Amino acid sequence: MIAGFTLIHDVTLADRRILEGGNFFDYIWVGAKHMLTGYDHLLFLLGVVFFLTSIKDIVRFITAFTIGHSITLIGATSIQFGVNEFIIDAIIGLSVFYKGFENLDLFKKWLGIAAPNLLYMVFLFGLIHGLGLSARLQGMTQVSELSFLKTIGFNLGVELGQILALIPMVWLINFWRKRSNFGALFKAVNTYLLVAGIVLLVIQLKHFFEH
Amino acid sequence: MKRLSYFLFSFFSLALLSSHDLYLKLDSYFLEPNTTSALQLFNGTFDRSENVIDRDRMLDVSIAYAGQRIQAAQQDWFEKDSITYLTITTEGEGTYVAGVSTKPRVLSMSAEDFNDYLEHDGVLDVLESRQENDQLNDAATEEYSKHVKSIFQVGKTRSSDYGVQFGYPIEFVALNNPYDLHPGEEFRTQLLFQDAPLANQLVYLGYQPPALTHTHDGSTHTHEQDQDHEHSDLIPYRTDENGELNVALDKPGVWYLRTIHLVDSNEEGLTHQSNWATLTFAVADYHQHEDSSLVYLYILGSLLFIGILYFVFSTKKA
Numbered sequence: 001m002i003a004g005f006t007l008i009h010d011v012t013l014a015d016r017r018i019l020e021g022g023n024f025f026d027y028i029w030v031g032a033k034h035m036l037t038g039y040d041h042l043l044f045l046l047g048v049v050f051f052l053t054s055i056k057d058i059v060r061f062i063t064a065f066t067i068g069h070s071i072t073l074i075g076a077t078s079i080q081f082g083v084n085e086f087i088i089d090a091i092i093g094l095s096v097f098y099k100g101f102e103n104l105d106l107f108k109k110w111l112g113i114a115a116p117n118l119l120y121m122v123f124l125f126g127l128i129h130g131l132g133l134s135a136r137l138q139g140m141t142q143v144s145e146l147s148f149l150k151t152i153g154f155n156l157g158v159e160l161g162q163i164l165a166l167i168p169m170v171w172l173i174n175f176w177r178k179r180s181n182f183g184a185l186f187k188a189v190n191t192y193l194l195v196a197g198i199v200l201l202v203i204q205l206k207h208f209f210e211h
Numbered sequence: 212m213k214r215l216s217y218f219l220f221s222f223f224s225l226a227l228l229s230s231h232d233l234y235l236k237l238d239s240y241f242l243e244p245n246t247t248s249a250l251q252l253f254n255g256t257f258d259r260s261e262n263v264i265d266r267d268r269m270l271d272v273s274i275a276y277a278g279q280r281i282q283a284a285q286q287d288w289f290e291k292d293s294i295t296y297l298t299i300t301t302e303g304e305g306t307y308v309a310g311v312s313t314k315p316r317v318l319s320m321s322a323e324d325f326n327d328y329l330e331h332d333g334v335l336d337v338l339e340s341r342q343e344n345d346q347l348n349d350a351a352t353e354e355y356s357k358h359v360k361s362i363f364q365v366g367k368t369r370s371s372d373y374g375v376q377f378g379y380p381i382e383f384v385a386l387n388n389p390y391d392l393h394p395g396e397e398f399r400t401q402l403l404f405q406d407a408p409l410a411n412q413l414v415y416l417g418y419q420p421p422a423l424t425h426t427h428d429g430s431t432h433t434h435e436q437d438q439d440h441e442h443s444d445l446i447p448y449r450t451d452e453n454g455e456l457n458v459a460l461d462k463p464g465v466w467y468l469r470t471i472h473l474v475d476s477n478e479e480g481l482t483h484q485s486n487w488a489t490l491t492f493a494v495a496d497y498h499q500h501e502d503s504s505l506v507y508l509y510i511l512g513s514l515l516f517i518g519i520l521y522f523v524f525s526t527k528k529a
Contacts, residue, residue: 181521181525183524184521184524184525184527185521185524187520187524188517188518188520188521188523188524189517191520192513192516192517192520195516196513
């Protein structure tokens, strides 16, 4: 299970082949695929949408996350800003833990304080997730081959992948919300986010110190 | 600096097509323990072998693993088309190094042929020296020998054998294990000539993308490349005062280093002596060390974990 976490961003050789000399649409495809197979991004999004009941709120929070990761994904890639993949993935793991912690109201229960403004935090974590996406994009292809348009294509793919992932997530949560045992599912999933976030953090830090 | 590298590289990408380097290669540099595979000796370019190496030319054929050095047996060699193969059977997990050293041969060349060879094979220091000393019209008789190594990984456990020194007249000795590296990290090596560090020596770094080597039906093979694609990543470097070289390996795939150390000779009947060295190895993809079946185990484990938690919380509530 632990080793499985290291595969959350599996960049396949097939993806590299697609991107070598790939066009705008190839970048959209790989961006979407990357988002749909990026467990850590999806776990964070799952945590974000768990408490949201209206479409208006979902759009508001997902927009904040999207703006955040688009800024850093496009910005960092454009200026070839490199971050250590392990460190940024460790922080992304921490964001998953944070969302579970916040959803379970542990700020109040354990720390006796109110949770920080969720919209700001989602935007902040969006910035961090974008740095992770940028690091992956820069690692997947030669920076000299990366044009602004291709970066936009990859970002667009990420958004499409995000929408595709959110549709079944929101549907399933709303389906379960009407059932009497939603509370148990809510606790189970958010406790899992706490554990998964910590394991992600530890694994990525282990990789960082090893390499 | 990068522009200069690209310029030089473009120049050599065309020029080196006709070179006669020797490379020790594998279809896959990631092998499993107790399996049989074939080391390939390419005599020509990295991508195309033009002729086989006679066995009586081989002074040494060694494989280093687990602190031991094993000499390959004559019967393990075979030739097919223009490639010489050595059948090997891996033992335990670890980093292995294979090496081949050939006997010297002598070749006489006209001044024009010699100048062309220096230019095409990137022996630019000697060419420059000939220009400066007004020797471009001098014919040459060169004694040359080739000494090649390959580092490959068996299983997952890495070992310190990567840094083995075979004692060849010239050889690359790895200072860190390439199988510990991920794309973007630096490979360090030292070039030794007559067991001493060789400073300020021109070394070329080449790359073959992993797309050209892949697996079908359980067997790994390499696709033929078109000529235009050869040496597409050849980059010139120079060793430092300790004979050391740090090269950034920015992509997964097969990487190789090549150098030709050519000096004037005072031996009777010779004008020059050269020793050629290459080193091949691979850099794994970021996740190549991991077992993909673990993804499914992770998903199932996660669902099971959530299921157990759900059961616990449901029971508590009831």
